[in-house]
Amino acid sequence: MMKFLDNPVQNGIAVIVALLLTATVISFVLKKVKPAGDFGELSDRIKSWWIMIAIFSTALLTSPVVSVIFFGLLSFLAFKEYVSVIPLRKVDRRVLLWAYLTIPLQYILVANNQYGLFIVFIPVWVFFLLPFRLILAKQTDGF
Known part of the structure; x- marks a missing residue:
């Protein structure tokens, strides 16, 4: 577990995932507290951020070659x-x-x-x- 904490890239991704989890929970709570509220755009934005972070994390954590190709594209x-x-x-x-x-x-x-x-x-x-x-x-x- 400590080896994981030594990698700054993994730490950054972990922080971003934690923030997205927090945003997802807040969005879910807002939908339950105010069912009449329109939180569709917020949910769509959070989902798109999950997709972006999944692609970005995969590119960074797989191999240096994949990272270079990803950033080149x-x-x-x-x-x-x-x-x-x-x-x-x-x-x-x-x-x-x-x-x-x-x-x-x-x-x-x-x-x-x-x-x-x-x-x-x-x-x-x-x-x-x-x-x-x-x-x-x-x-x-x-x-």
Whole structure:
């Protein structure tokens, strides 16, 4: 049992599960105390958090390879969502291709324990490469 308490990731997940259990019990009690109240949205949110924590915990606790793949896919989807809400020009498409290609490269560096390069890859090299690509395309408007 003490070995379990030595792992900070497992401790964090245990705290989150305890908070979700508390929220689930409170939601159940609220439904019983105020049957006329509309707690459907609260219940749906708690259920969705249970699903998210189950997926997140499974990815973190299975193996390092699964964790890297999970966070890589999550990063890709988050970037895709971000790009869908920002205004884009036609010339930005090529640059976005390069930006999308950096996501797997970043996680390959993590998987190969190249933390020194991982730390500077996007903030230094990619933020230098992407504007340089726009300059090569002779598109400096809006900079």
